Amino acid sequence: MADDADYREFTALVDRHGAALLGMLRRLCRHEQDAEDAFQETAARAWRSIRSRPRLGNPRGWLMTIGYRAFVDQRSRVKAAEAFGDAEDWRIGSPVQAAERGEEAGRVQAAVAALPKALRETAVLHYSGGLTIAQTAVAMGVPAGTVKSRLNAALGQLRRSLS
Helix, strand or coil, X not given: CCCHHHHHHHHHHHHHHHHHHHHHHHHHCCCXXXXXXXXXXXXXXXXXXXXXXXXXXXXXXXXHHHHHHHHHHHHHHHCCCCCCCCCCCCCCCCHHHHHHHHHHHHHHHHHHHXXXXXXXXXXXXXXXXXXXHHHHHHHHCCCHHHHHHHHHHHHHHHHHHHC
16 A cells, blocks of 8 residues: 555656656657557556665656556557657747747657657657666667667668758
8 A cells, every 4th residue: 555655756756757758658659648648557557666666766767668668558559650749848939939949840750750660769768758778778678789779770860851
């Protein structure tokens, strides 16, 4: 049974890393509702595990890994297509600046969405999710060398498509 300390630890974890988690899930999921569903599943899994989780140096990595696994499970159940979603809240400036940022964000989103699935998921976990290469490897169940090569390939494709 969870106690007040568990509840405080859980809410602190979600308060601190929830926005980043939702942003990562938006990038992985095609629809906002799918991202929100995966977020809720992640929160439920984290709550069930809050007492038994090891004391990690990187609670964000722990939460992001749970989130990625919830996404993979969701995708296998509903066969959600992959896409890069809008996850950044842009600072408001002049209308011209906002339009330019929106246009650039659209180009980046389209370029990320065009990446092959393995490259996109690896890049999103590492760059948007904030996972280290080792954490990304564990989350995806692949060797660290595979993560490095996928990141290199993803960056190369993004550079070419955005130049």
